[in-house]
Structure formats: structure tokens, C-alpha cells
Amino acid sequence: MLRLLDALPEPEVPAPRVVGVDEYATRKGRVYGTVLVDVETRRPVDLLPDREASSLAAWLAKRPGIEVICRDRAPFFAEGATAGAPQATQVADRWHLWHNLGEAAERAVAHHRQCLRVLVPDREGKADELAPSEEKADSPWRSERFANRVRARHATVHALLKAGHSRRSIGRQLNMTHRTVKSLADAAKPEDLFRGQWQYNRTSVLDEYKPYLDERWDEGCTNAWKLWEEIVPLGYRGSYGRVSAYLREKRTSPRPVTAQPPAPRVVTRRILSRPETLTETEQLRLKAILANCPELNALTGHVRSFAQMLTERQGERLPQWLDAVCQDDLPSLHSLAAGKTIARYGTVGKPLPGKCNDCFCPAAEGLVGGDGDAR
Numbered sequence: 001m002l003r004l005l006d007a008l009p010e011p012e013v014p015a016p017r018v019v020g021v022d023e024y025a026t027r028k029g030r031v032y033g034t035v036l037v038d039v040e041t042r043r044p045v046d047l048l049p050d051r052e053a054s055s056l057a058a059w060l061a062k063r064p065g066i067e068v069i070c071r072d073r074a075p076f077f078a079e080g081a082t083a084g085a086p087q088a089t090q091v092a093d094r095w096h097l098w099h100n101l102g103e104a105a106e107r108a109v110a111h112h113r114q115c116l117r118v119l120v121p122d123r124e125g126k127a128d129e130l131a132p133s134e135e136k137a138d139s140p141w142r143s144e145r146f147a148n149r150v151r152a153r154h155a156t157v158h159a160l161l162k163a164g165h166s167r168r169s170i171g172r173q174l175n176m177t178h179r180t181v182k183s184l185a186d187a188a189k190p191e192d193l194f195r196g197q198w199q200y201n202r203t204s205v206l207d208e209y210k211p212y213l214d215e216r217w218d219e220g221c222t223n224a225w226k227l228w229e230e231i232v233p234l235g236y237r238g239s240y241g242r243v244s245a246y247l248r249e250k251r252t253s254p255r256p257v258t259a260q261p262p263a264p265r266v267v268t269r270r271i272l273s274r275p276e277t278l279t280e281t282e283q284l285r286l287k288a289i290l291a292n293c294p295e296l297n298a299l300t301g302h303v304r305s306f307a308q309m310l311t312e313r314q315g316e317r318l319p320q321w322l323d324a325v326c327q328d329d330l331p332s333l334h335s336l337a338a339g340k341t342i343a344r345y346g347t348v349g350k351p352l353p354g355k356c357n358d359c360f361c362p363a364a365e366g367l368v369g370g371d372g373d374a375r
Contacts, residue, residue, distance in 0.1 A: 057083040113261070113264055115292050270285075299333070
């Protein structure tokens with residue numbers, strides 16, 4: 001059957017007018033190619049064996065009828081699209097625009113992480129009873145093997161940058177993706193890179209209920225099962241074992257164990273979500289943070305205004321949104337508004353000619369989600 005199919009002539013594919021460009025992996029993290037899709041018919045048009053700007057430019061130059069190119073923020077796609085189809089309008093889909101805004105919002109929240117402590121009750125004197133263990137103070141890493149590997153990669157990338165190599169050249173030499181090289185190059189020190197499972201203060205579903213557990217503990221209630229039953233009606237969806245483990249740590253730890261401020265990523269997720277999708281507890285905690293930090297309150301307003309532009313396709317509001325962003329003390333949004341991401345693509349959410357409205361893929365849940373790539 002495969003031989004018979006292979007013997008059939010290639011079908012005639014009409015030249016696309018609106019083309020989507022994105023990358024695909026034949027070996028994730030190592031080998032990537034370029035997929036091109038006719039956005040109007042939603043069918044793949046061609047596959048390129050690499051993601052070089054020259055390959056994309058050559059492919060586009062053979063098809064002068066292309067009017068619109070829908071791509072992500074990768075610099076090699078920008079160079080290839082500009083060189084191969086200067087007559088085409090370059091746009092971004094809603095998913096990538098929202099993803100870029102989400103990254104900028106998380107950086108802004110991280111910059112104001114001190115404002116997140118409003119959710120944690122102040123326990124004067126408890127923090128000074130016992131000093132934190134030297135092991136955690138000396139290193140933020142769970143695994144020294146992982147730490148040494150990151151330090152070595154960070155040092156290598158910065159040494160090559162000082163030697164005059166470009167980031168793309170470094171990626172080829174070290175067999176790294178553009179995103180990996182960028183994260184290593186942007187980090188002033190390797191300790192800025194630890195996150196997730198390698199972090200001591202990794203977030204969990206119990207984090208937002210720890211202040212309540214701490215208050216009840218101080219009131220004399222130390223029964224894990226009773227406390228678990230109390231936080232379930234408040235929205236807790238985790239297991240009893242997490243509650244029991246947290247209280248066991250409070251009993252046996254040589255130093256005070258109390259709730260930590262919510263992680264910037266958790267707060268960012270609440271800012272990026274539709275207000276009606278948040279639980280009552282999440283809404284109250286977010287409201288407390290915003291009341292304590294004018295910058296994060298302004299950030300939330302800008303994010304929700306941008307979300308309305310995307311969902312309702314009100315691209316004509318973009319200039320006013322950019323002006324409003326520049327008036328607030330939010331450097332991460334300033335870099336976004338200055339053209340690193342948004343201004344490159346032209347009007348946000350503006351329906352393209354013909355059937356090209358389909359390139360703005362609808363969100364899956366709330367405001368976040370929905371894979372809006374060129375697929």
C-alpha cells in the first residue's frame with residue numbers, strides 16, 4: 001500500500017496567499033525544521049529541513065503571491081520573511097502575543113515580589129529564633145550535579161559572548177536551542193536560573209492555604225485531619241497527605257516552619273486569568289496584593305485591557321494601550337511596548353483579508369491557552 005501511494009503523482013498545491021511559519025522538532029532540543037501552512041485552508045504546504053533564515057527566504061522568494069506571513073517571535077523567521085517576501089505583511093497569532101505578554105507580566109511580578117508578603121501573617125521574633133540551615137543558605141539547588149552543569153554551561157556561553165561570537169553561533173557550537181542560549185546569556189549569574197523541581201521553595205497546591213494553617217496552629221489546633229476538613233470548603237483540592245506532611249514538618253523541624261509568600265508565577269497566573277474563573281479565596285488574595293502594590297494593580301489593568309483587545313479583536317485600541325503602558329513604572333512592559341514583540345507585527349487582532357481571521361486561534365480556557373501557532 002505504501003509503495004502504491006508513493007507511486008502516485010504529487011497533488012497540485014495552489015500557491016498560498018497567507019502562510020503560517022513555525023518550527024517543528026525531529027529531535028527536541030537538538031534538531032529543528034520549519035513547517036509552512038496555508039492558513040486559509042489550514043493544510044501543510046511544505047517542510048524545510050532546518051530553520052535558517054536563508055532557507056525560509058529562498059522558499060518565499062519562489063512564491064511572490066504571498067501577501068501575509070503569520071509567524072512567531074523567532075529572529076530567524078523575521079529575517080527570512082523580510083528577505084524573502086518584503087511585500088508581505090508580517091503578523092502574529094493571538095497565542096504568541098498573549099504568551100509574550102504573560103512572560104513580561106511574570107517578570108514584573110517577580111520585580112515586585114516584596115509586595116507579595118502581604119498575604120503572609122507577620123510573626124515577629126519567630127524568624128530569629130533559629131537561623132536557617134547553612135546548607136540552604138549556601139546553595140539554592142537541590143542537586144549539586146545539576147548546579148555544576150548549569151554553572152559550566154553559563155560560564156561557557158558568557159566566555160563565547162566575550163570572544164565575539166553571536167548567540168546563533170554559540171547555539172550551533174554547543175548544540176543548544178536559541179531559547180536556551182538566550183536564557184543563559186541573559187542571566188547575570190547561574191543562580192538566577194534555578195527554578196521548578198530544582199528549587200527548595202517549589203510551589204504546591206497547599207501554598208495559598210498555609211497562612212490559614214499557620215493561624216489555626218497558633219490557636220492550638222494541631223490535628224491534621226481536622227485542618228484538612230476545614231480547608232477543603234475553602235477550595236483546597238490537594239490530598240490529606242500534603243497537609244499532614246506540612247504539619248509534621250512544623251512539629252519536627254528545628255527551625256520555624258511558616259507559609260512562604262506566593263510565587264510570582266502563581267500571582268501571574270491569577271492576573272492572566274478571567275476574574276470569574278478564580279475561586280473566592282484566589283480573588284481575595286489577589287485583591288490584597290493589588291491593594292498593597294500600585295504597580296501590580298496597574299499591570300493587572302493593562303493585562304486585562306490587552307486581553308479584551310485580543311478576544312474582541314479591537315486592534316484599533318493598540319496605540320492607546322501602548323501609551324498607557326509607557327506612563328506606568330513597569331519596565332518589562334515598556335520593553336514589550338517599545339517594539340521587541342508587538343510593534344513588529346503591526347496591528348494586534350486586526351482581521352486579515354479574506355478568510356485569514358482563522359489564523360487567530362481562539363483560546364481554550366479562560367484567557368490563557370489555546371495553541372495559536374501556525375498549525
